Each structure stands twice: as structure tokens, then as C-alpha cells.
Amino acid sequence: MAPVGSKRGVLERLGAGEVVIGDGGFVFALEKRGYVKAGPWTPEAAAEHPEAGETLPNNRRSQLTGESQKHISSSIVQGPFKMRQLHREFLRAGSNVMQTFTFYASDDKLENRGNKLTFTGQQINEAACDLAREVANEGDALVAGGVSQTPSYLSCKSEDEVKKIFKKQIDVFIQKNVDFLIAEYFEHVEEAEWAVQVLKATGKPVAATLCIGPEGDMHGVTPGECAVRLVKAGADIVGVNCHFDPMTCVKTVAMMKAGVEKAGLKAHYMTQPLAYHTPDCSCQGFIDLPEFPFALEPRILTRWEMQHYAREAYKAGIRYIGGCCGFEPYHIRAVAEELATERGILPEASEKHGMWGSGLEMHTKPWVRARARRDYWERLKPASGRPLCPSMSTPDGWGVTKGHAELMQQKEATTAEQLRPLFQKADCKH
Numbered sequence: 001m002a003p004v005g006s007k008r009g010v011l012e013r014l015g016a017g018e019v020v021i022g023d024g025g026f027v028f029a030l031e032k033r034g035y036v037k038a039g040p041w042t043p044e045a046a047a048e049h050p051e052a053g054e055t056l057p058n059n060r061r062s063q064l065t066g067e068s069q070k071h072i073s074s075s076i077v078q079g080p081f082k083m084r085q086l087h088r089e090f091l092r093a094g095s096n097v098m099q100t101f102t103f104y105a106s107d108d109k110l111e112n113r114g115n116k117l118t119f120t121g122q123q124i125n126e127a128a129c130d131l132a133r134e135v136a137n138e139g140d141a142l143v144a145g146g147v148s149q150t151p152s153y154l155s156c157k158s159e160d161e162v163k164k165i166f167k168k169q170i171d172v173f174i175q176k177n178v179d180f181l182i183a184e185y186f187e188h189v190e191e192a193e194w195a196v197q198v199l200k201a202t203g204k205p206v207a208a209t210l211c212i213g214p215e216g217d218m219h220g221v222t223p224g225e226c227a228v229r230l231v232k233a234g235a236d237i238v239g240v241n242c243h244f245d246p247m248t249c250v251k252t253v254a255m256m257k258a259g260v261e262k263a264g265l266k267a268h269y270m271t272q273p274l275a276y277h278t279p280d281c282s283c284q285g286f287i288d289l290p291e292f293p294f295a296l297e298p299r300i301l302t303r304w305e306m307q308h309y310a311r312e313a314y315k316a317g318i319r320y321i322g323g324c325c326g327f328e329p330y331h332i333r334a335v336a337e338e339l340a341t342e343r344g345i346l347p348e349a350s351e352k353h354g355m356w357g358s359g360l361e362m363h364t365k366p367w368v369r370a371r372a373r374r375d376y377w378e379r380l381k382p383a384s385g386r387p388l389c390p391s392m393s394t395p396d397g398w399g400v401t402k403g404h405a406e407l408m409q410q411k412e413a414t415t416a417e418q419l420r421p422l423f424q425k426a427d428c429k430h
């Protein structure tokens with residue numbers, strides 16, 4: 001393990017042809033654990049549940065109101081702080097990157113549609129950086145500060161206004177000296193370009209991932225062209241994250257790579273897909289599925305399917321391989337196990353996991369011992385256990401994107417009058 005302060009940077013690792021394993025999506029993982037609200041999906045958990053108050057220094061605690069002080073006190077009594085624990089679980093599973101839990105932590109998103117927060121964007125971003133750094137220093141991991149799409153862009157605000165929002169988050173990342181920066185979860189390449197330009201000005205390495213599939217961005221810009229534009233904007237690493245399943249993401253990144261190479265440019269490639277199967281999604285990805293976000297469980301990939309994903313990503317020339325929504329630490333461990341030979345190391349968490357089910361050799365029941373082999377798990381077609389479960393769904397397909405009236409965002413809570421026509425429109429479609 002490299003001592004703290006002497007770790008090799010992300011571009012150094014990728015430049016040497018090494019595999020960099022990312023982490024999983026904190027928003028979904030922490031929602032299931034009760035620390036994130038589905039809907040706003042904002043990451044205030046970074047600041048609101050510090051374990052024994054360690055991550056929130058006294059000077060900031062004293063700025064808090066009586067109500068939030070009470071909140072913190074009760075969480076001290078509750079015990080373990082899940083975010084730190086989740087970072088540790090991913091580290092133990094083989095992650096080389098601790099991404100700051102700053103998804104949707106821009107000020108305009110934090111206060112969108114009536115979301116009431118006790119903490120400022122700055123406090124949330126600072127606390128997330130401290131947590132990621134603390135755990136990264138326990139192993140061979142780097143810290144990446146992340147920004148994502150903004151409501152301001154959807155509401156057609158100007159380039160200057162949107163860039164100012166990114167700049168506020170990035171000022172915190174620079175002050176906290178993160179190792180590199182990620183612009184992720186952009187569905188319009190134009191907004192991602194703006195983010196990359198702001199990130200690049202810091203001098204840190206920049207990764208940029210769009211949440212697009214083979215059909216391209218929400219305005220129909222192809223993956224190849226998107227990638228070329230991101231590289232020209234200054235991204236060192238390009239790829240996709242979220243919205244689509246692993247194999248669709250590998251296919252999309254392969255299209256990006258072909259575009260970049262055809263343009264005579266150079267980049268490293270990255271994929272951080274969903275852990276859900278999405279063969280039925282169109283360009284809007286899984287948020288268009290009727291099961292999003294509370295009934296996606298039957299679509300989860302098994303660990304063996306993740307090994308297949310890791311191999312195919314590697315074969316496609318992708319070297320930054322991680323995950324997004326739905327990924328749990330055991331999925332990342334599967335990626336690390338599949339690429340153990342290439343990386344020359346097995347993750348710590350494999351101490352409790354025999355490769356390809358070999359731990360089952362110790363099972364008391366003989367028919368389960370018969371499953372202690374690779375070809376059994378590779379050939380298995382897992383059942384859903386739901387007799388009426390369809391294999392595919394019909395995506396909503398409203399087809400609204402930036403510039404459409406229904407996508408204008410607001411600070412105030414959504415009213416009943418605003419919801420009524422949406423319910424009616426949805427009922428007409430089903």
C-alpha cells in the first residue's frame with residue numbers, strides 16, 4: 001500500500017495501462033439505507049449524520065440552529081455513520097476511487113421544488129470531501145470531486161449562470177485538494193462541455209461521463225460526437241455513467257472511443273453503469289421505466305453478470321471501470337475479482353468470497369456443494385420468482401427535454417394544481 005501523499009494520480013495509472021476501479025452509486029445505496037430521499041436525491045447526508053460529530057468542526061456546529069443541533073445529537077446516539085461505512089465497503093471491495101458524495105450538491109438543486117435543507121451547499125460539499133479523503137487514506141484510493149447536471153440548465157439559464165454554479169462546488173474541491181474531478185450524469189453534451197471547461201481551469205485531471213446510450217444525448221448528438229466535444233473541451237477521460245445497464249454502457253463507450261480515434265484525438269475511457277438490466281430503455285434511460293425508482297429490484301445484475309461486464313469493458317479498451325445506481329460493494333468486488341490477474345491483486349473483501357462459488361465446497365448440503373464451480377454460475381438463468389413478471393416494460397416516452405415547458409424548474413414546492421395535469425397525462429398513456 002502506498003503511503004499517504006505519495007499515491008500515483010489517475011492519469012499516471014491509466015497512462016500505464018492499469019485498471020482503475022471506481023465505486024458504486026451512493027444516492028441509491030444510501031436511499032435504501034434511509035439516508036437519502038428519493039425524489040430530490042440530494043446528498044445532505046454528508047453533513048447531517050456525522051459520527052460523534054467528527055466531520056463537522058466546532059466552528060461550523062456552532063453556526064447551526066437549535067433544530068439541526070438536536071438532529072446531530074440524536075445521530076451521535078444512533079451510532080455508525082453510513083456514508084463513511086459505505087466508502088469503506090467499496091474500498092475493501094477493490095475501489096481505487098472514493099467519489100465525494102456531492103451528486104446534485106449544487107445550490108440550485110439543493111433548493112429546487114421546495115427541498116428544505118439545514119445545511120448550505122458549501123457545508124455539504126466540504127463534509128463529503130472530508131469523508132472521502134479520510135477513507136481513501138486508509139488504502140490505495142484517490143479522491144474525486146464530482147459535479148452533475150443542474151436544474152438551471154434545464155430551465156434554459158445562460159452559460160455564465162450555469163458555470164457559476166459549477167464553480168462554487170469546484171472551489172470547495174480545490175480547497176480540499178481532491179485528486180481529480182469528474183463531471184458526471186449529464187444528458188446534454190452542451191452542459192457537460194460547460195462543466196468540463198470549468199473543471200479544466202483548475203489544472204486537475206478531468207473525467208467526463210454522460211448518462212447517454214447508443215442513441216446519443218437528449219438532442220440526438222451521437223456518442224462519438226459527444227466524446228469528441230468533451231475531449232476538445234478538456235476532458236482527459238471520457239465515457240458514460242448511470243441510466244443504462246453495463247453492456248449498453250460498454251457499447252456506448254466503444255462508440256465514443258471510435259469517434260475520438262476517428263477525429264485523431266486521444267483520451268482514456270470510463271464506464272460507471274447501472275446495476276440494472278435495461279434492454280427496453282430508449283434514449284432517456286431507466287428513469288423512463290415505469291419501475292423507476294421503487295420497483296427496480298427484479299432487474300439487478302448478479303455478481304456473475306458483473307464479472308462478464310468487467311471482462312467486456314476491459315476487452316473494449318476501457319480501463320476506468322466502476323458503477324452507478326444499484327451497485328453495491330459486492331458488485332465492485334466482482335469487477336475486481338474478474339480483473340485480478342490484470343491488476344495483480346485481489347480485493348480484501350475476497351477473503352470472504354471463494355472465486356466462482358468455491359466457498360460452497362464447505363456447504364453442508366451436497367446439491368449446494370455441486371454448485372461450487374464456474375460453469376454452473378455462468379450457465380444459470382436466474383428466475384424472478386414472480387409468475388406474472390414481464391421480461392420487458394414499456395418506457396414512458398414523454399420525450400420532453402431542455403426547452404420544454406414541463407421541464408422548467410422552480411424553487412417552490414410542486415403544487416397540487418401542477419401535479420393534476422401530470423397525473424392525467426400519465427393515465428392517458430397507460
Ligand SMILES: [Zn+2]
Nearest residue numbers: 025242324325
Ligand atoms: Zn446512477
